[in-house]
Amino acid sequence: MAYQSQDDQDALGALFQRYMHLVYGLCLKYLKSREESQDAVMSIFEQLSKKLKTQEVTYFKSWLYIVAKNHCLMVLRKKTSQKEFNGFVMENEAVLHPNDEYEIDNDLDALKDCLEGLKDKQKECVSLFYLKQKSYEEITNATSFTLNEVKSSIQNGKRNLKNCLEAKHVKR
Known part of the structure; x- marks a missing residue:
């Protein structure tokens, strides 16, 4: 060229x-x-x-x-x-509106109920990952779970939470 x-x-x-x-x-x-x-x-x-x-x-x-x-x-x-x-x-930004406080409280209650309904392994992994913001590696070190068990528990727990929240008609 x-x-x-x-x-x-x-x-x-x-x-x-x-x-x-x-x-x-x-x-x-x-x-x-x-x-x-x-x-x-x-x-x-x-x-x-x-x-x-x-x-x-x-x-x-x-x-x-x-x-x-x-x-x-x-x-x-x-x-x-x-x-x-x-x-x-x-x-x-919708969370910041004061008019939605009642709905937010209801949503949080539903989330707590759904979180309590998870299997123990899922509940522990989901709580550590999302609420305590721990990495996969930190979760495996803090628990006796393997990396694959942690990943699977988080994925399954997240799906189960979603299904539970949808059943309770939580839209967020």
């Missing part, structure tokens, strides 16, 4: 002109937004100038497709994790 051997900006411009519409179409397919797709195309071609200097590319069109697809997936992953984080913050 001319750009790789000579750092030729004209060659990079020719690649941009030739493949820009294909990359834009791919980005539009994944991102579903014209503005985000245009930003992604610019970002991808900025990355190309760096990546082409360091990577050996035999089939440029296929390679560019993979680079563009990976870029779009990373954008989507960032967006999804940000939405999940924002939703988590919003859920926790």
